Amino acid sequence: MASGTLEQPPKDLEVSRRPRPSRWVWAWTYAGGLSVVVVLLILVGYLAAGAASGEIDRTTLLTASEWSPAHSAYGSLAMIYGSAVVCVVALCLAVPIGWAAAVALSEYVPPRLARPLRLCIELLAAVPSIVYGLIGIMVVRPFVAQVADVTSGDSILAAGIVLAVMITPTVVAVSVDALAAVPDRYREAAFSLGLTRREVVRSAVLPIARPGMRAAVLLGLARALGEAIAVFLIVGRADGHLPTTFGEFLDSLVHPGQTLTTKLAGPEPVLAGTSGPHFAALCTLGIILLGLVATATVWGTYRSSRGGADRGSQPHWSMARLRTQRDRLALWLRISALLLPGALLVGMLAILVTRGSAAFDPSFWFTPATGSVGGGVSEQVLGTLLLVVTTGLIALPLGFGAGILIGVRASTRTARLLQTLTVVVGGTPTILLGLAGFVILSSAMGWGRSWLAGAIVLVPVVVPVIALTTASRAMGMPPELTESALSLGLSRTQLIRSVVVPYAWPATVTGLLLGLARAAGETAPLLFTATVFFGASALPDGIVNSPVQALPTHIFTLSQDSGDPQAITQAWGSAMVLVLITAVLLSMAVVLRNRFEGERWTA
Amino acid sequence: MFRRLLPQIHEPDQGGRKVASQVRGERYLRRVACAVLVLASFATACAESEAGTGAVQVSGSTTVAPVAADAAEALKAEGLNITVATQGGSAGGISQLGSGQIDIAMSSKPLADEDRSTHPDADFVLTQIGADAVGAIVTKEVADAGVKNLTAAQVRGLFEGRITNWSEVGGPDLEVFVYDKEPGRGTREVLDKYLYGDKKAPPPPKSDNFSIVGGNLETRNKLKSTPGAVAPLSTGFTEGHNDLAVVTLDGIAPTPENIASGKYPMARPLYLITDGEPEGESKEFIDYVLSAEGQKILPKHGYLTLGQIEE
Numbered sequence: 001m002a003s004g005t006l007e008q009p010p011k012d013l014e015v016s017r018r019p020r021p022s023r024w025v026w027a028w029t030y031a032g033g034l035s036v037v038v039v040l041l042i043l044v045g046y047l048a049a050g051a052a053s054g055e056i057d058r059t060t061l062l063t064a065s066e067w068s069p070a071h072s073a074y075g076s077l078a079m080i081y082g083s084a085v086v087c088v089v090a091l092c093l094a095v096p097i098g099w100a101a102a103v104a105l106s107e108y109v110p111p112r113l114a115r116p117l118r119l120c121i122e123l124l125a126a127v128p129s130i131v132y133g134l135i136g137i138m139v140v141r142p143f144v145a146q147v148a149d150v151t152s153g154d155s156i157l158a159a160g161i162v163l164a165v166m167i168t169p170t171v172v173a174v175s176v177d178a179l180a181a182v183p184d185r186y187r188e189a190a191f192s193l194g195l196t197r198r199e200v201v202r203s204a205v206l207p208i209a210r211p212g213m214r215a216a217v218l219l220g221l222a223r224a225l226g227e228a229i230a231v232f233l234i235v236g237r238a239d240g241h242l243p244t245t246f247g248e249f250l251d252s253l254v255h256p257g258q259t260l261t262t263k264l265a266g267p268e269p270v271l272a273g274t275s276g277p278h279f280a281a282l283c284t285l286g287i288i289l290l291g292l293v294a295t296a297t298v299w300g301t302y303r304s305s306r307g308g309a310d311r312g313s314q315p316h317w318s319m320a321r322l323r324t325q326r327d328r329l330a331l332w333l334r335i336s337a338l339l340l341p342g343a344l345l346v347g348m349l350a351i352l353v354t355r356g357s358a359a360f361d362p363s364f365w366f367t368p369a370t371g372s373v374g375g376g377v378s379e380q381v382l383g384t385l386l387l388v389v390t391t392g393l394i395a396l397p398l399g400f401g402a403g404i405l406i407g408v409r410a411s412t413r414t415a416r417l418l419q420t421l422t423v424v425v426g427g428t429p430t431i432l433l434g435l436a437g438f439v440i441l442s443s444a445m446g447w448g449r450s451w452l453a454g455a456i457v458l459v460p461v462v463v464p465v466i467a468l469t470t471a472s473r474a475m476g477m478p479p480e481l482t483e484s485a486l487s488l489g490l491s492r493t494q495l496i497r498s499v500v501v502p503y504a505w506p507a508t509v510t511g512l513l514l515g516l517a518r519a520a521g522e523t524a525p526l527l528f529t530a531t532v533f534f535g536a537s538a539l540p541d542g543i544v545n546s547p548v549q550a551l552p553t554h555i556f557t558l559s560q561d562s563g564d565p566q567a568i569t570q571a572w573g574s575a576m577v578l579v580l581i582t583a584v585l586l587s588m589a590v591v592l593r594n595r596f597e598g599e600r601w602t603a
Numbered sequence: 604m605f606r607r608l609l610p611q612i613h614e615p616d617q618g619g620r621k622v623a624s625q626v627r628g629e630r631y632l633r634r635v636a637c638a639v640l641v642l643a644s645f646a647t648a649c650a651e652s653e654a655g656t657g658a659v660q661v662s663g664s665t666t667v668a669p670v671a672a673d674a675a676e677a678l679k680a681e682g683l684n685i686t687v688a689t690q691g692g693s694a695g696g697i698s699q700l701g702s703g704q705i706d707i708a709m710s711s712k713p714l715a716d717e718d719r720s721t722h723p724d725a726d727f728v729l730t731q732i733g734a735d736a737v738g739a740i741v742t743k744e745v746a747d748a749g750v751k752n753l754t755a756a757q758v759r760g761l762f763e764g765r766i767t768n769w770s771e772v773g774g775p776d777l778e779v780f781v782y783d784k785e786p787g788r789g790t791r792e793v794l795d796k797y798l799y800g801d802k803k804a805p806p807p808p809k810s811d812n813f814s815i816v817g818g819n820l821e822t823r824n825k826l827k828s829t830p831g832a833v834a835p836l837s838t839g840f841t842e843g844h845n846d847l848a849v850v851t852l853d854g855i856a857p858t859p860e861n862i863a864s865g866k867y868p869m870a871r872p873l874y875l876i877t878d879g880e881p882e883g884e885s886k887e888f889i890d891y892v893l894s895a896e897g898q899k900i901l902p903k904h905g906y907l908t909l910g911q912i913e914e
Binding site for chain 1: 805821824
């Protein structure tokens with residue numbers, strides 16, 4: 001792109017000295033924005049075509065709770081209820097803890113300690129959902145069974161708790177980025193007025209960081225709504241449970257239920273064929289799920305932006321008494337909120353290390369598998385790396401472009417629309433992406449099982465994360481930077497190239513890492529498009545019919561269906577390998593980011 | 604950081620911008636070129652070492668997959684390239700074979716009439732490689748308290764949510780918790796056939812103590828952690844797990860003799876299916892699984908060999 005301008009004739013000195021017009025900036029950002037829209041159109045088109053392929057009664061689908069394809073009963077109310085309750089439980093637990101921990105990390109903990117802690121949080125966000133599912137079975141199910149005094153811990157509540165554990169790191173990591181973008185001079189000004197730390201945070205820091213922290217919650221919600229595999233293992237997957245009274249509602253929390261994603265992740269999409277009422281009902285479920293994500297997003301953005309305006313115009317009412325005591329209380333609450341994810345990390349690492357000790361034997365990494373459960377996992381490691389690197393290469397420019405477009409170019413209304421679309425794409429259950437990829441890439445385009453199809457299917461997982469983190473950082477850019485750049489005579493494109501891009505870059509790297517971490521652990525989309533259980537060569541030599549083996553699908557198959565005791569060792573060892581790989585990638589990138597980010601931006 | 608930004612803004616006026624970006628661009632290009640070279644060399648190295656084109660593609664039942672993978676591994680040494688996938692279970696494998704996407708389908712159920720009618724062009728040839736018995740598995744606590752045998756009517760009552768306490772079938776005063784397999788699983792079809800014959804199974808009960816499970820390992824884990832649980836599960840998966848017990852069905856235990864004679868009601872054959880008689884590398888693969896060496900794989904995964912059921 002940039003090399004074209006290097007061909008300019010050297011004699012035209014006056015012109016060559018002028019800054020380059022950088023028109024490619026628009027092409028790039030619009031391509032990014034367009035990619036989000038195109039993904040959404042493809043998904044909706046595929047689902048709508050599927051929903052129209054069979055005759056079903058759509059009113060019954062939304063109002064009845066009985067689901068039994070063998071008896072042509074398609075009612076999804078109980079699943080919608082399950083999805084909603086699971087997400088509400090997860091958010092109620094994760095958001096207060098996540099926000100408090102983020103504030104503690106950014107405002108209370110000294111930077112020397114905060115950096116490694118931030119790395120730990122990002123590491124937690126990188127743990128693949130299949131591992132959360134395995135740990136949910138080990139820890140959360142017995143816990144719920146004991147506390148609620150029920151026979152089996154398979155329940156909606158257990159699913160909500162596991163989801164809360166899963167999304168807390170996402171909420172913290174993205175919120176910390178938003179808090180870190182608040183210029184220090186606001187804090188300094190507030191402190192110099194004699195405010196306590198709690199008051200500084202409340203009146204000076206939070207109002208500026210709020211959009212970013214809101215994006216964090218939306219990302220968390222999107223992940224909770226779209227998660228299939230971890231919920232799948234502990235929700236019980238029992239259809240048709242719908243409470244009618246409040247007592248029954250409380251009772252239903254600790255009993256098995258079903259969510260929209262677990263229904264779609266089950267065997268039914270494969271059994272339903274590609275047309276007919278069963279397939280149409282499942283596609284409608286997909287549309288409902290997309291609709292729910294969209295509703296939550298629109299509602300979230302609208303409500304919090306209005307609330308923000310109200311609060312800005314209204315002075316804080318503050319009690320003069322007990323200021324120090326309340327300050328101290330806030331300190332303890334926030335620090336203990338930070339300790340919780342820390343304790344989780346330690347606990348999970350302990351489980352992983354004790355059960356997955358095979359991963360510490362280097363030969364496990366570098367020898368290929370022997371038989372179905374013996375030997376090492378070198379093929380799976382290479383396959384996972386290939387998928388992640390390819391996905392990252394495709395997703396980075398698209399997500400970065402879309403983020404810049406949302407953060408800088410678009411008007412408030414367009415920005416909100418684009419942001420909404422982005423979160424909707426990010427919340428798409430990956431199982432839907434996998435099915436769409438299977439239908440379009442593997443079948444219609446004839447790629448069969450192909451590593452490239454897998455990488456492409458993972459791109460929509462990563463792009464929204466990059467776009468949202470980039471956008472929220474670009475939106476939080478101090479206006480002075482824009483003003484001084486424009487007053488120096490920079491055009492809008494040059495402003496983006498020379499000021500916005502370097503300013504937003506650290507957040508983009510965070511987004512890329514969080515996104516790739518999620519993509520690396522994705523199981524559902526790969527099962528359909530890219531991976532086989534055994535026999536693929538370590539690195540493919542083509543595109544058509546060139547499958548790979550990947551760690552998450554390997555773990556999934558082993559943990560579901562093998563009778564050999566060695567399989568469990570192999571599964572936990574592979575899980576540990578997957579976590580270690582992400583940890584190494586993350587640490588490298590955090591070093592890189594810290595160098596980019598340097599000190600906080602002040603003006 | 605802001606200081607670092609300032610020169611970037613001023614650079615164009617000093618005329619140094621272009622040179623700097625040119626250098627940066629070259630460095631970037633060089634880096635990309637290096638990365639491409641490294642990737643390309645990896646790819647070619649891999650292509651050279653494993654140039655076996657036209658690998659035999661095997662897909663289908665997750666029950667048969669470990670056996671097929673072990674056999675494929677053994678044949679790899681002889682230069683045979685075989686991939687094993689498990690998308691869609693038995694039914695998925697058969698439909699992929701019917702549409703010509705794979706060479707061999709794995710199945711833990713016999714062909715249904717629908718399979719043949721959906722793919723009229725395909726000439727499915729079934730080769731049985733072994734057998735598996737599905738048991739009604741209960742926890743040791745329940746078995747020790749007296750539940751050693753269940754009749755078909757009792758099993759039906761349990762899975763339809765009509766029997767909610769073990770004391771109703773001669774067991775302890777303990778709530779029943781039912782784990783049923785998800786639809787399409789071979790295990791579930793075996794149970795449905797035992798309970799309902801050719802009739803359709805009723806919809807799942809609206810009981811609070813009813814939950815759906817997927818794979819065999821998941822089923823076993825959940826059985827072990829739930830007092831009073833009952834589930835259909837391949838009996839091979841309970842060997843060496845003393846906290847689980849296999850009950851006899853109508854007084855018949857899942858012994859190899861009873862499975863071979865067909866007396867035990869919940870046994871199922873394991874198949875490799877081809878489109879037409881197996882030929883070439885597919886035949887080599889199936890022949891290996893049927894050989895004495897290949898049959899040794901089956902007991903390793905908890906299944907019965909052809910020899911065991913024919914005795």
